[in-house]
């Protein structure tokens with residue numbers, strides 16, 4: 001490389017303008033590498049550069065507005081290897097504004113370059129820096145090799161450094177693509193979570209009676225099957241109440257459909273207020289309700305049913321009392337949900353037949 005003329009140092013104003021150029025700085029920050037820790041994928045490249053060129057020190061610099069950040073250093077030794085950033089004018093600044101590789105055999109012999117602080121402070125004499133250029137033409141920093149004695153860089157040395165600078169840029173692009181993919185992935189996860197939440201809400205809606213907010217018939221059927229499965233394991237008692245509002249047609253006829261709706265909502269509240277948290281209250285028909293009472297025998301079920309009947313009768317929502325009839329049935333050995341439901345319903349029918357506003361146990 002001795003036949004190359006010594007490079008002309010760029011003037012300070014040009015370097016300063018390039019250092020603080022907003023597009024270039026944005027590109028540097030976009031790498032996401034500033035202040036990041038050392039990584040093998042970059043260290044491998046600086047190590048290789050030293051091995052092949054024989055330069056004792058190699059490094060990858062990223063030029064922020066007011067400091068050089070070293071993403072990877074090789075051969076600097078302690079404590080220099082922990083010095084991951086430099087301030088003041090550096091060779092990399094000249095490399096940034098040089099059109100191609102900046103190759104200096106002996107900085108101490110060259111005007112301006114000899115005044116670069118690291119010449120005096122660290123004893124740097126030879127420098128070869130390959131600008132790290134984005135596809136848009138922004139220079140992020142340099143891939144550099146340094147020697148502490150004058151060095152005649154061979155063409156092969158420079159070719160290798162140029163190749164490794166390309167590899168560094170590929171690594172930077174790859175990291176960027178990975179980050180973008182991670183962001184996309186995160187967005188996808190969030191979308192899936194939203195859809196899941198919506199599905200959950202929809203499912204809940206499909207199982208809820210819109211008028212009273214209680215479980216609807218479908219949810220009731222599922223709950224009864226589930227509770228029966230529990231009973232099969234635990235052998236605990238379980239009872240079912242079927243409730244029907246007495247003469248509800250008259251309520252609608254006398255006070256209007258809206259008043260009828262209001263009564264249904266109020267009954268739902270009263271029934272819910274009469275049970276434990278594990279009990280399940282559902283609206284299973286127009287003016288029909290059902291209550292599943294886990295861990296409750298016939299006597300317990302009768303007590304709950306009476307409590308509900310009295311609470312509704314005493315409510316006084318309308319100028320005439322509202323009453324309910326209740327059929328109660330307790331699960332028999334190996335009985336199906338269907339059979340239990342039919343027996344409770346038959347008991348309800350008996351309560352209606354025998355005068356209403358009463359509880360009949362199957």
Ligand SMILES: Nc1nc2c(ncn2[C@@H]2O[C@H](COP(=O)(O)OP(=O)(O)OP(=O)(O)O)[C@@H](O)[C@H]2O)c(=O)[nH]1
Pocket residue numbers: 211244245246247248249250252256257258259260261264285286287352356
């Ligand atoms: N307001 C209102 N009325 C309803 C709703 N669903 C059913 N109904 C009414 O409830 C009434 C039920 O009447 P019937 O089945 O004859 O029974 P009932 O009048 O309560 O008489 P018994 O059950 O024999 O005491 C009908 O008039 C239905 O229109 C509802 O969501 N809102």
